[in-house]
Amino acid sequence: MSAEDLENYETDMELQLYREYRDVAGLFSYVVETERRFYLANHVDLQARSADGEIYFDLTLQDAWVWDIYRSARFVKKVRVLTFKDVNIEELTKTDDLTLPKDADLGN
Template structure:
């Protein structure tokens, strides 16, 4: 497989993932971003915790979620638990936010 073939494959996979996102975003209430992943979810529980050394970390539980991951074959997940020492961004989607521009042709 040539470098060009690999780049074309990755580009095609990313386009398919975007199209899937565009199709499913209207099913979810929250957008969640961590340092490693991007999620859509219908229930979010975010808890700040501290370890024995006093360092703060976040424990995040998502229910009824979709994971933005080009290499993951099953992106719909019933429950996701994330533990991170980095910031977590959780946004509730307004109805107007659910309109994804239809700039890419299917």
């Protein structure tokens, strides 16, 4: 497989992932961004913890969707994330502009 083939494959996978995100975003109440992943979830519990003088975040998500191009199953019942970096959580409303119009050109 050439470098160009690999790049085309990854571009295709990213486009498929974005389309899936667009289709499922309206099913969730929260957008959660960590240092390594992006999630959609319907329940979020964030706890700041400390150990040996270091602060970290213990994040539990339920009924979630994971933005990860390499996961075969992106819907998960429960996710627990431990991170030393900030966590961004946004509550969605049904009027948020997270979804594109159905007629948006995505290379179909």
